[in-house]
Amino acid sequence: MESSKTTEDHTRSLLTRLAGPSTNKAGLQSVDKEKVNKIIYEVSKGSAFFENEVKRDAAVTEKINSMLSNYEKIKTQDLTADLVIVDTQLIELDQTRDLSQHICHIDMDAFYASVEERDRPELKSKPMAVGSLGMLTTANYEARKYGVRSAMPGYIAMRLCPQLIIVPNDFAKYTEVSGQIRRIFEKYDPDFSPMSLDEYVSTSELTVEAVIEQIRDEIFRETGLTASAGIAANKMLAKICSDINKPNGQYLLPNDRYAIMEFIAKLPVRKVSVFALKHETVCKSSVASRLLTGQIYIVLGYDISGIGRVTERILEALEVKTCGDIYTQRGILYKLLSPINFGFLLRVYLGIGSTKIESDGARKSISVERTFSTLSKEEDLYNKLKEIAMKLADDLKEENLKCKTITIKLKMPSFQTVTRSKTICRYIQTGHDIFKYDAELPVSLRLMGLRASSFISSDDTQNMGLKRFFSSIPPSEMTSPSKKAKTYPASQENELDRDGVDLIKITTNDDYACPVCTHVLKNIDNTQFNAHIDICLNTVELKTILTTQRSAIMPFSSTVIGHEIQHLSHAYLIFLRPSTTFSSSRKSCSVSGTNEPQHSPSPKLTTATGSSSLLNYFGNSSRQNPG
DNA sequence: CAATGAAGGACCC
DNA sequence: TACCAGGGTCCTTCAAGT
Structure with a gap:
């Protein structure tokens, strides 16, 4: 049966691709994905966009196939030596685990849509999205029930939900609200306002959860908007956790190695996204804060990466569906992926992420x-x-x-x-x-x-x-x-x-x-x-x-x-004025979205990239042609 | 034989 | 009716020059 997966698999991957990047978002769990994907497919079939997606999908398929043929070869090999290397790496990584603090990721729920709802309460009970017929930026939870979500063209959304109301973007307004929220956070941050710190935190009876609840509550009182939060030992976990009880909820993952491993093992790889703090961006809906022994540092802005559609497909082909599978397949992954990507997956499996607040701001x-x-x-x-x-x-x-x-x-x-x-x-x-x-x-x-x-x-x-x-x-x-x-x-x-x-x-x-x-x-x-x-x-x-x-x-x-x-x-x-017919002969890249800017704030990025690239090249070729 | 520039992607919101 | 955004970051691969 493995070999007879041709057109069917093909359409399946295409359908998924067409469905867009954000299909696993909060509020979308209950929708009939099959049906929604089918409609999206029908509506866009034949369009230039569609044709382009077909091509890109085929490129990914080709890449996966070549990986699989490699996989077949490797399967028969003795990986004992490789496993020793990998397991050593795992042990070393585990020793870098930092459970000394809580990091919290606060994420506004359907931010733009919520702002519009707040200003026009009659929209609350109706399916509504913000954006234009060309492209939606976000949708309220009512609309999500129909499969409408962010980054979906409005006209397709209208097919999914004919009574959908589309409200145009009003970025000035969102920026203003961001400012409001930011001011709330500043109150909690000793760097901004040491005075009010005691007011909120020095009551050391308050648990971390209680503090976060208080912050979310204050956001609601101040702006009328709800936020969700994830609290965990590092940024990656915090980000993942903030999605668990969305909307208007929070989730705390204890700073306990066993609990973390349990949590991550069941997690579908697609759920992984990594939160790294970068330059400050005001007009964003995410906020990270760090609670550290009675102090709270608030940092706005983010740089998030993760495992997306393509990487999910690749991993799936390698029989990795949950983060726990990473361990099971570690030998294969080690052989097939670049060191960077492999290292990333190992950290995911261990639930290890950055705990730094390097606001290394310089924009590139x-x-x-x-x-x-x-x-x-x-x-x-x-x-x-x-x-x-x-x-x-x-x-x-x-x-x-x-x-x-x-x-x-x-x-x-x-x-x-x-x-x-x-x-x-x-x-x-x-x-x-x-x-x-x-x-x-x-x-x-x-x-x-x-x-x-x-x-x-x-x-x-x-x-x-x-x-x-x-x-x-x-x-x-x-x-x-x-x-x-x-x-x-x-x-x-x-x-x-x-x-x-x-x-x-x-x-x-x-x-x-x-x-x-x-x-x-x-x-x-x-x-x-x-x-x-x-x-x-x-x-x-x-x-x-x-x-x-x-x-x-x-x-x-x-x-x-x-x-x-x-x-x-x-x-x-x-x-x-280029000719219109470029035929890209490039092969697509390998697993990506694996970049949590690790420790060292900013040691020569170019050097790092260059050398890792080479490392990569040599490492791979020597390992992939083992004899 | 490292370092670099260019092009293309993947991913996030 | 309308027919798939815009702003970023990082990774990977190629090719060419000393």
Whole structure:
């Protein structure tokens, strides 16, 4: 029977995929998932989105199959030696267990929807969701009975529940309520308000549970909203526990090794999500607090990861359904998964998670993206991108950040998504062949986005200018100029330009080849020359990264792209016209969502990633080909 | 032979 | 009627350069 699982399994996984990411949320347990999934399937069948999901599902299937064939081989092997290694690892991990404190995760129930209900009580008894017909952000519990949930397109929700009321998002309002809640927490946090601390906590008779109840109660009195809480020994467990008695309830998992192991063993892997505190985000509905011997530290914001649809499928194929199964299958998992993923699973199995409140806040990237009804005209696309770039530039300015890397993201009407990124100094130094842009190739897009990352201090920007450019690029590499150089003139107040461009001294009026576009500029003086360089640097038409860098990986069916980059304030404006038919030949990644930023607050992330990646590679290959 | 950049995904809310 | 978001983080794989 194992071998005859073909189309049936296929549709099943597809149905699950289409059902969306949040099918296990509170309030959804009682719905007839089969039926709901079927309706979702019927409604979306044939759409571009659907077709794209089919592809992605197939990719996961393929990956699983290759894993399974490996699995078959390994099954017959003697894993004794491996088990010794794994069990040693388990013992070591167990010794890191920290049961010295309680950590509590407080989660607002259906936050946006609850706010709307509070303001319009008549909605309480009716199925209601917040969002638009395009996409819902959340649904109240009445609506969840019909299978309506967050991240579901509104029009599909309407099929599931025709009487559904959809209320538009009102983020300003939610932010305000977040502020209210936050102020409540501040009262409990000694760092914010030491005075009121005694008022609430020093009555040491109060149990942890009582304190949390009190906090939830106060939230309710203050905002009219309910919250749920999980109290446990670490962040991971606290997060999981907060879901158990949702809505408007709390759950305490005792700080006892046995209790924890019992609890986790029965837990379906999909329930695992890991709560890690990151930079402070006000407009979120989750709050974590830590109770430590009479003190409470409140931290807002989160960074949550977990085991999602894909990982669940992979694990299921490896016969791991509950966290307890991780132990049973540990030998296989050790052989098949990357060390990082495997280590994560071991910690899950042991119920070990981070207990730190490292509010290591530095944010790593800022992005802006917009979906729109399909645009095809170059001009429209350009304008849209310009808007996005302006917005991103504003955001950067607001955060007082400068970036080194810009990533553009494009989504075709087919939902195929491509991203292209460039770090500025490299971009300038490398001086990609400039591409004479080819025949008009209108491409349609449904989304464009820009992301800024690799933030740099202004010191770093000093050495990235033309000097460096000049010194490292042989003139022969420069090619023809952008036809459009003057169409998109440089923006006036361009800080990055100022920082990045050193003026070039030319002593005599002469012919001079522009290093960027290689045009020979006749008889110009310093000022004119510099002006020209400015324009060229601001608007460079690249031979597309797509052709030069990706052709080896992704076969292109037709001609490619004009690609322009324009400085716009802090941001770069990138314009591309890719061919519509990228065929991704990539294999999908392995088990992910396994990232609880462990201990060490911020030791070189890049290094960590790099080396683990290598470790991974070597580790896997040596283990997977054992003889 | 480490370090790095780029592209693509998975996951969360 | 309407036809699948936007903002982040981290992980993995590839490829190329010294």
